[in-house]
Amino acid sequence: xxxxxxxxxxxxxxxxxxxxxxxxxxxxxxxxxxxxxxxxxxxxxxxxxxxxxxxxxxxxxxxxxxxxxxxxxxxxxxxxxxxxxxxxxxxxxxxxxxxxxxxxxxxxxxxxxxxxxxxxxxxxxxxxxxxxxxxxxxxxxxxxxxxxxxxxxxxxxxxxxxxxxxxxxxxxxxxxxxxxxxxxxxxxxxxxxxxxxxxxxxxxxxxxxxxxxxxxxxxxxxxxxxxxxxxxxxxxxxxxxxxxxxxxxxxxxxxxxxxxxxxxxxxxxxxxxxxxxxxxxxxxxxxxxx
Numbered sequence: 215x216x217x218x219x220x221x222x223x224x225x226x227x228x229x230x231x232x233x234x235x236x237x238x239x240x241x242x243x244x245x246x247x248x249x250x251x252x253x254x255x256x257x258x259x260x261x262x263x264x265x266x267x268x269x270x271x272x273x274x275x276x277x278x279x280x281x282x283x284x285x286x287x288x289x290x291x292x293x294x295x296x297x298x299x300x301x302x303x304x305x306x307x308x309x310x311x312x313x314x315x316x317x318x319x320x321x322x323x324x325x326x327x328x329x330x331x332x333x334x335x336x337x338x339x340x341x342x343x344x345x346x347x348x349x350x351x352x353x354x355x356x357x358x359x360x361x362x363x364x365x366x367x368x369x370x371x372x373x374x375x376x377x378x379x380x381x382x383x384x385x386x387x388x389x390x391x392x393x394x395x396x397x398x399x400x401x402x403x404x405x406x407x408x409x410x411x412x413x414x415x416x417x418x419x420x421x422x423x424x425x426x427x428x429x430x431x432x433x434x435x436x437x438x439x440x441x442x443x444x445x446x447x448x449x450x451x452x453x454x455x456x457x458x459x460x461x462x463x464x465x466x467x468x469x470x471x472x473x474x475x476x477x478x479x480x481x482x483x484x485x486x487x488x489x490x491x492x493x494x495x496x497x498x499x500x501x502x503x504x
Contacts, residue, residue, distance in 0.1 A: 242347060255315060318415065355407065402475050412485060438455060458481060
């Protein structure tokens with residue numbers, strides 16, 4: 215009696231189906247832009263410069279402490295200084311939140327709504343799904359980081375005038391050079407936040423609770439900041455992304471120093487690549503039941 219079986223014919227895709235055309239970036243971007251959390255976060259970042267403006271108006275002109283002049287003390291010197299200070303006060307924590315929100319909520323929210331399995335049944339390839347959501351999440355994160363200094367520059371210029379960026383250590387950068395340096399600063403802040411984006415995105419593929427992914431990424435970022443404050447760790451802190459988060463201050467000098475920014479970018483990108491790879495690898499093998 216023969217035990218041979220007939221070869222199984224490969225299943226052909228439906229006529230007209232193209233995996234690369236599923237879940238276009240434009241569709242995903244529109245979906246995310248219409249969400250309430252996107253609008254609220256955009257509003258918070260746009261309002262922050264006005265809050266700082268009121269704070270300086272109430273508190274008066276900033277002055278140096280113990281004879282030292284810091285970047286904060288030059289906030290009212292010009293619109294460029296006001297924009298730089300807005301980035302300084304928000305880069306450590308406030309800008310972490312939109313990155314964690316946009317990258318951590320994206321996949322987990324679909325699972326929480328029980329729509330993730332229907333997207334994959336459409337069928338949208340898993341890699342395509344993650345690429346679309348990651349690209350939109352990073353794009354919205356970058357937009358948030360651009361929105362804050364742009365609004366701050368406009369508000370600061372209206373309040374304090376258009377002029378050179380005064381350097382705390384002495385000297386000034388002309389408006390054109392200052393604008394270029396601020397672009398560099400925004401780019402570096404975005405790169406430094408890729409670690410938070412990687413954490414949030416990886417957690418988003420591991421849980422059905424968006425708040426867990428967002429909160430976990432923010433919490434781990436705070437832990438990194440706390441560890442960086444432990445001077446007893448010595449040179450081990452050089453491997454913490456938080457150790458380099460303010461290296462961009464070297465770019466707003468007469469003679470910019472790039473070594474700190476290069477090291478910080480290398481550390482952040484390395485962590486981010488590993489975390490993104492873990493997210494794609496784990497999601498490819500995960501049973502989607504929600």
